[in-house]
Amino acid sequence: MNSIFIVDDDPITVFGIKKMLKPVAGCADIQIFQNGKEALNEIQERVGGSLLPEVIFLDINMPILDGWGFLEELISMNIQQPITINVITSSIDPLDLEKWYYYKARCPHTLNFKNKPIFKIELADLGYINVAS
Helix, strand or coil: EEEEEEEEEHHHHHHHHHHHCCCCCCCEEEEEEEEEHHHHHHHEEECCCCCCCEEEEEEECCCCCCCCHHHHHHHHHHCCCCEEEEEEEEECCCCHHHHHHHHHHHCCCEEEECCCCCCCCHHHHHHCCCCCC
């Protein structure tokens, strides 16, 4: 694993994800972003040069650019390298799950859905096992 992005404005969630990643993912490049805009800017800078993230943990509700806006922009970038994107949320709104299905159908990358709090990071979350639809 070369690069992982955590896109979440909640420091407790970020801390927990980083702690859970240590035993399952040997990765020196773990980048933290407070919103989707910051993460997209970094991805745009890395296209054609630096390593793109292989895994993204993406919160839905963030300031400036939320997770859905991030996904919309990422899909439009037409990136060929596969990325495993873990949408993480504390939302209990059924519309968020419907949006996930909508983006899952459109997104060329693996798109997983996880509720907060996250208690365990599994190999499928890192793209090692293809998650069934």
